[in-house]
Amino acid sequence: MKNIKLKVARIEQDLSQAELAKEVGVxxxxxxxxxxxxxxxxxxxxxxxxHRLGKxxxxxxxxxxx
Numbered sequence: 001m002k003n004i005k006l007k008v009a010r011i012e013q014d015l016s017q018a019e020l021a022k023e024v025g026v027x028x029x030x031x032x033x034x035x036x037x038x039x040x041x042x043x044x045x046x047x048x049x050x051h052r053l054g055k056x057x058x059x060x061x062x063x064x065x066x
Contacts (some may be wrong), residue, residue: 002037006060009053010035023046 010020010031017035018028028044033039034049041049044063054062 001063003035003061006049006053007035008057009060013053020049020052023052 007012010017013020015023016028018029020032023030024031030039030041030045031036034041046057050057050060
């Protein structure tokens with residue numbers, strides 16, 4: 001499932017995938033794969049992304065079971 005919430009939050013902060021990746025210590029490809037729903041990030045990476053974007057885990061990574 002695509003992570004549209006992450007992409008929107010990143011764009012709202014005027015960050016490219018490469019910029020966010022550098023700030024959280026991963027590659028641009030990793031951020032791209034997370035946004036596409038093709039990579040399941042570790043909890044530590046989720047927390048780093050949330051901290052940088054000023055969002056909670058629920059806001060960025062919670063998936064509605066419906």
